[in-house]
Amino acid sequence: MSGRLHQLSLAALTAVALSVCAALAADAPTVSAEVDRKRIGTEDTLVLTVRIEGDGAKRVGAPTLADMDDFRVLRGPSVSSQFQWVNGRSRSFRTFTYVLQPLRQGALEIPEVILKVFGGGSVQTAPIEVEVVEGTVAERRRRTPRQGLTGPRQQSSSSNAKVNIEAELDRKSAFVGQQVTVVYRVYTQLDITGLELVNAPSYPGFWVEELKIDPNPLGRRAVREGESYIEYTVLKKALFPTRAGRLEIPALRFSLGVRGTSRDPFESLFFGSGQTVYRKSPPLALEVQPLPEEGRPASFSGAVGHYRLNVSPDRQEARVNDAISLRVRVHGEGNLRPVGEPAFPQMPDFKAYDPKVDEKIRIEGGRLKGSKTWDYVLLPLAPGSQEIPSIEFSYFDPDSARYQVLRSTPIRVQVERGELQVGTTVAGVQPREVRELRTDIRHLRPTPEQLMDRSRMLRQRAGFVAALAVPATANLVLMLAVWRRETRQAAPGELRRRRAARWARRALHHAAAAAKHSSAGFFEAVSKALRQYVADKLDRSAAGLTIREIENALSSAGVGAMDCGLVRSCLEACDRAQFAPSAARPAARAELVQQARSAVDNLEARL
Amino acid sequence: MNWRARVVLALIFVSGSAASAGPVEERFEAANRAYEGGDFAGAEREYRAILEYGLQAPEVYYNLGNAVFRQGRPGQAILNYERALRLAPADEDVLFNLEYSREQLVDREAAARHWIADAYTGWIRLVGFDGDAWLLLWIYLPTMAAVGAWIGVRDERLRRLARFATIVLLVLVVPAGGLLVVRGSIESSDRGAIVMDEKVQGRSGPDEGHPTLFTIHEGLKVQVRKESGEWVQVLLPNGLNGWLPSSSVERI
Structure with a gap:
């Protein structure tokens, strides 16, 4: 047993020594780049494979793709390595695979790929020319076996089969805040084995809510332009425009795994029938009208749709400083998320705390519905029969294109005096300053018995001047008279x-x-x-x-x-x-x- | 006021004195009813019709200010409140509404004022439209009486008393008369105006070709310094100086 172990160890050591010697004696690595096809459409993708071959492949680092103006890297690199031992010599293969998307049509060039070699220096591939045409060219099959959506069986060969993505809005124009639904559908003549979005969708100018769809949808047969397809709904979004004007809904890019059924058994056996194709939905546009200024109630806080209002206190009898809960609930169809708090009336005899807000949103029949609740805590400050005034909530009804105002019924609350406490003058009532609820200009002057003309001031009137001049003159005259009298009367x-x-x-x-x-x-x-x-x-x-x-x-x-x-x-x-x-x-x-x-x-x- | 307006006004007052309320008062009442009914434009027409007679009454300007304020025209409101204030400088309602309207403006007037200006304003609000003239009369006439007594009375004790009263009253008469003269001088030189356009650019000269120095908005009170054709040179409350089209401002 020990003799056999010794033999195995010796063999392993020999192999390691040989490999080290081989590595030291290895030739310089060779690198090459190739694409899966030289002619593609703008909606197609391209597979770029960088291959490093040679005994010194391990000494070469990962490739660096130069900035490309004509292509975008969708995926990659995916790396694979192989090691071969042939006739006492080792050989390494390493491949780096990228999926590229053309950004325009024409004769484009994939620039050289540079790879650094450890120990100094670098190697690079030759540039590759690719012809890009508008649309798509026939797909080349790749092996990507997946389970998925099944195309029509009469399509016997995948070579001419079509897969399209279409997007549709349920209306061409809408008001700001009104729900618009966009539906994305796949029309396919192939089996769909998988589908995913290449880029995260963005909808500038919209508030977006995802609408649920069946995760295992059933296809529906559809005929488009004389050809038979199977239609699947793959994505649904509820969009709420946030501004007026012409809003664009950008194209979405989907990656679809497809599988055709080939009549060629050799092709099916060796190449399989699965591949990945990329499709773009067409861009859409929506005309968004602003909410009318005319007739807009002061209480409007942005709600668009159809709503109802409920206002209810937890009780209608309380003591001073004994909290009452008042629930204000708005519910109905529309996007309630951005809707603000209803105008809460000024109540000098209650202290109102900031409400607790609760929001429940659900999707029903493809429409956004729900309720928003504001729970207020009210503290009665004065005894007596107090009234919680009508609370107003208004919304814009897009169907009638008019504002609707909802008003709750005023609620009467009987408030009793509370316990006598230190610092209070009346049982339970804390004296406080009178608060100003709002400001306004002062009211009209009532009609006087006679409107007095004030076009001239008193100082400008002759009577005033006379009133000043006459006494002075009189005194002068008096002075003269006295002097004369004294003069005459004296001996x-x-x-x-x-x-x-x-x-x-x-x-x-x-x-x-x-x-x-x-x-x-x-x-x-x-x-x-x-x-x-x-x-x-x-x-x-x-x-x-x-x-x-x-x-x-x-x-x-x-x-x-x-x-x-x-x-x-x-x-x-x-x-x-x-x-x-x-x-x-x-x-x-x-x-x-x-x-x-x-x-x-x-x-x-x-x- | 021209002579025709004087005649009309005199006739109205003469006829008004016979009955409890004259046609001017009836018109004023009709304007108030229109206002109360929410017809602010109708009320404005009626108040303006009263002013057409040449009647200068603070109540008319005040109510007219309210009517135009309710129509969202702060410039016109401030103009009419200012006119009402000239006729009733101590009227609290006019002062309140004027201040309230100014708070709605885009441009704020300079808050800091010289204490002498504040003291003068306080004096005018204390004495009102004619209070200082009446005050002068109430001091002046006893003064003249005391002087007369000093001259004419033979009794030595009474003469001495009259001389003392004359000296004391003269100490009061001189400042009262001085303040009246100062007020007359200030009011005759006051050339205040209100900006009527929503937005107007102040230029360095009386022409569109001159560069813009500042932009002011409706309702700001300015002082008119000079006039040149269709342009006026104005002084802003913060000391800026520029030319505006005459049509963009209205004199108080």
């Missing part, structure tokens, strides 16, 4: 006494002004002014009034000796200077005037 002697000082000062002022230039007449003027003043004050004639008489008269009138002396000295100075006027200097003249003024001021205070 001549009294008037003379009153004016004596003013006249004396004026005379002294003139004398002083004249004395600045010449002394001629100055002393006589000063003397005259003083004598006239005393005469006026004593109501006597100034003519012949001597200094002594003046002094005596002033003393008799109660004037003090000092003031009398001042008057006398002024008069004597004047008399002396009259005989020698040139001797008096200007400064002496000014001093004399000052003394005379002081004498007048002093006498004015006494007399």
